[in-house]
Amino acid sequence: MKKNNKIIISLLSLFLLFNFTTIQANDFKANEDYYKQLCSNPETAQKNNSTCLSFNAYLNEKIESANAQINQYKGEMNKHKDDINKQMALAEEFQAKIDGFASEISALQGEIATLEASIKKIEAEIKAREEEIKKKDEIIIERMRKTQSDMRFGYEIDFLFKSIDFATLISSMTIVSDIMNFEAIQIQEINALIEEQKSSQQTLESNKTTIANNIKTIEINKQSTEVLKAEVDIVIANYQKMMADLAALQSQAFADAASVRRQVAANKKALEALPPSNGFTRPLAGGYLSAGVWAYPPNKLGLAAIHLGHDYAAPMGTSIRAAANGIIIASSDNCGSTGALGNWCGSSGGLAGGGNQVHMITSVNGKLYGIMYLHMQSGSPIAKGSVVTAGQTIGRVGSSGNSTGPHVHVEVFYLGTQSISDYVASWNGSLHHNVGMSLSRRCQDNGNTAPCRLNPGVVF
Ligand SMILES: [Zn+2]
DSSP, X not given: OHHHHHHHHHHHHHHHHHHHHHHHHHHHHHTHHHHHHHHHSHHHHHHTHHHHHHHHHHHHHHHHHHHHHHHHHHHHHHHTTTOHHHHHHHHHHHHHHHHHHHHHHHHHHHHHHHHHHHHHHHHHHHHHHHHHHHHHHHHHHHHHHHHHHHHOOHHHHHHHHHOOOHHHHHHHHHHSTTOOHHHHHHHHHHHHHHXXXXXXXXXXXXXXXXXXXXXXXXXXXXHHHHHHHHHHHHHHHHHHHHHHHHHHHHHTOBOOHHXXXXXXXXXXXXXXXXXXXXXXXXXOSSOEEEEOSEEOOOOTTOOOOEEOSEEEEOOTTOEEEOSSSEEEEEEEOOSOSBOOTTOOTTTTTSOTTOOEEEXXXXXXXXXXXXXXXXXXXXXXXXXXXXXXXXXXXXXXXXXOSSOSSSEEEEEEEEEESOOHHHHHHHOOOBTTTTSOSSSTTBHHHHTSOSSEEEOHHHHO
16 A cells, blocks of 8 residues: 555656646747747846746757757658659748748847847946945945954954955854944845845856857757758759750750641641731630749749740630631640649650640731640640631640649740741741740840740730
């Protein structure tokens, strides 16, 4: 029975201890700002000395787990090494963490500055108090000297001169029967000052500990930031290299011009029967513009890749419409409906990364235009050589090739005032109509000198 009791008591106290520390840690975690303030303010820190000591211990534990976290970051990025999409998402997450670390660092530095100012203030107070004590000391000693000469208690006063222990001093003072009340009050005041000195010293120590903890946390945050930055940099470098490779591939994208010329010749009658168009039909009946020219809005990593067209987002399978009467000069349908960032499908008969795609030539109000439609649903692109009329379905919205969601990417080229047949007769098969895959030949910059790249917003 006795033994059982002992066990129960031990278990109970263990339980209480465990519960107490858990509750306290949870409380610190939930109210970190409150405790930081409590323990960095000299007055409140002093009043809550033991709580603040525990809080410091809690902060130290946090620092240790941060170190473990750093290693985890490295591992996570490695797991997604081969998938640029996942890497990008992870890198964005890491970037958000980096931003969080930066603001935490600046908050901690602010706290350090406040604590340092408070330390200076306390040190000045300590110094002032020391002088006050010294002054009071001298007054008492002076009066003692006088008492000595009046009362001839030489041996007592000798002791007093050497004394730094004021408790002993007080007890010694009782021996001096004729001591005046004045001295007693002075000594009490000195004792009070000494107590204040002790308290100030403790606050100083507590502030210094908090500063040391803050410096440790800043160091950890900086280390984490370095690790994360290195991972994000790798992703950005991968992405940029990928985009450069893609642009290089796309500048070499040519269709089989000879076969198109044959098809155009074969379709000569149908082409000549097409009435002239006097306006443009938007690529989609509904949908919305999800990205415009000439750059994508920067992502969370601050990457803003060049964007040569307009993106119209709409559900998978939505009809894509011919802009005006004309002919399809290139069509490619070799990709799955859903691609991904870094998926370069489309290069067989089309632009790499463009997925399933259609390129057409049309004449509107006597001016010739080339228009490309990218990222179509598998099986939907209309065949090369087809003669089409404005608004006719030429494919369906997909997310094939270098795409992260269902949309159609549309680029527009101004090609001059020739007829469709004449243009195709001398066309070299360039899918970007010899203006390149850069911003160097924009109509808005060269006074509409054909061939040039037109902002799709001008016609749609
Ligand atoms: Zn686009």
